[in-house]
Amino acid sequence: MRWSQFYLFTTREVPRDAEVISHQLMVRSGMLKKLAAGIYTMMPMGQRSMAKLEAIVRRELDRSGALEVTMPTIQPAELWQESDRWSVYGKELLRIQDRHGRDFCYAPTAEEVITDAVRHDIRSYKQLPVSLYQIQTKFRDEIRPRFGLMRGREFLMKDAYSFHADADSLDQTYRAMHDAYCAILEACGLEYKVVDADTGNIGGKDSNEFMVLAETGESEIVSCECGYAANTEKAVTGELPSAPPLAAEEVAIEKVETPDLKAVPEVADFLDIEPSQMLKLMIYTSETEEPVAVAVRGDREINEIKLARLLGVDHPVLADDALVERVTGAPTGFAGPVGLSGVRFLVDRSAAALMSFACGANEVDAHFRFARWGRDADPGEVVDVLLADAGDPCPECDGTLQKTRGIETGHIFKLGTKYSENMSCNFLDAEGNDQPMIMGCYGLGIGRTVAAAIEQNHDDSGIVWPGPLAPFSVLLISLNPQDEEVVAATDELYGQLRNTGLEVLYDDRAERAGVKFNDADLIGIPVRVVVGKRGLKEGKIELSRRIDREKHLVDRADVVEKVVELSS
């Protein structure tokens, strides 16, 4: 492709609304254009990279045994009412009406539609399992779209769904999808981790996320050398090293005046103890639940996602001051387990392990110290609602957890029968019994993965494409487009390179060398071939790879062979 015939306009300035590097570089390199918040046009350059990834995804999914379909993006409300998600999904679901006033939504995902299709076709266990996938536009009316393709509202996603007669079959397909996702990310040359994940509102039990590691990632991951890795939303830890008890067993509980001291660090400082020797008590509530009291060790945080799962609610929220006062009898900041009653009481393992601790006295400006479970306070229900942190013990070995950040490019779930039951997607088993199919679902963000690839592969000058995602594999530059000899030589080379099957972008523009070099660095094509008057005089052509930018002067006769070598 000749640049002069292509549609590619780079910019020097960073667009004001682009915050993260992948977004900035995609806009500057002419890949992406914003239309509205979280809604983008893929320009030809971007489209090519997306297509590269799509091809890899198709190859690996086909290999896993899944079959490609295309489902509508506009879906009737009835199906969503049947699965119960019409009411559950909330504002993220873009709801629309047709001219007759019938309700539809723009698909954020396609469990309903695929389940509807399968339930009409499949009757028998002999027809199972099946895996179907599509690469299709989705729309989620995110509360806050941001970071370009990393969190758009409209986005391209590969979504796959599998249907099974039994759990073993689901396990097999889940494993195959897991392996396909690994193969895809490896084929793209990305550094990633597979982590245990929370299932969110898609539902189901087992779940893994595929995190491309990047500092700008929105997800926090803890991991251990032994291979354990989890989203911090989900992560469990080994037993924490215990904090030294405040006092020996015979020391009685004692009330201390703590005027205006509310936060744990302040109180700990005042009492001259460590925050880990205190107990932190928070009051949570939600739309559906009665208030609950949740205790965690003073130096730690509560994982609200774990809490939500435990309570079976969507969003636990911290109680406001009035509710705290009603539950504990004291203003916010002085809650404690001693004398607490009339409320469900959850105690995180970290707090349950405390031998003798300080805590709020449920009384304004007062805390207790030397409190003990059993003797002074009801031990409550011991649970795990701890937010894992770096340095915590690994739950699976003697190691220590590390914390990193990642971009969630893929997420796979074992759904179970949640949708098949609601939507009567049944089959007859070998005994002739009607049973709901067991399902899995598997998502991979196409645009997000391309953006993640840039986050992981760039330098100060621009993108450094991993070969498989590069929009072109070779950039051929003629440095002196006004010089007939140079043009003739470059034209000839262009033909030869194309004959090898390489995708060549030929910069034939009447621009100065500096402009071309800077654009080359910006758009990040892996191999650069420079034809200039100077080199040509010696019969040489300059080759370099974007990744190291080391220049090699090569005899004209050897160029094609050498380019093929560098491109592989």
Added chain:
RNA sequence: CGGGGCGUAGCUCAGCCUGGUAGAGCGCACGGUUCGGGACCGUGAGGCCGGAGGUUCAAAUCCUCUCGCCCCGACCA
């Protein structure tokens, strides 16, 4: 939705406080000199100053309302 910020040329921004005929750089067009790491000189096109209302002799500038966009939080491929 809560908190913060921004809308002026295709892009990045100045001008607004203290009202008086709309600016710069980049980009674009034309001419010339240049030409292996974002050249230089000259000429030129390009604006309903986000929109509506108000105050005023006069509004980009002051006031009210509105729409859009960005950042921080809850959400997620």
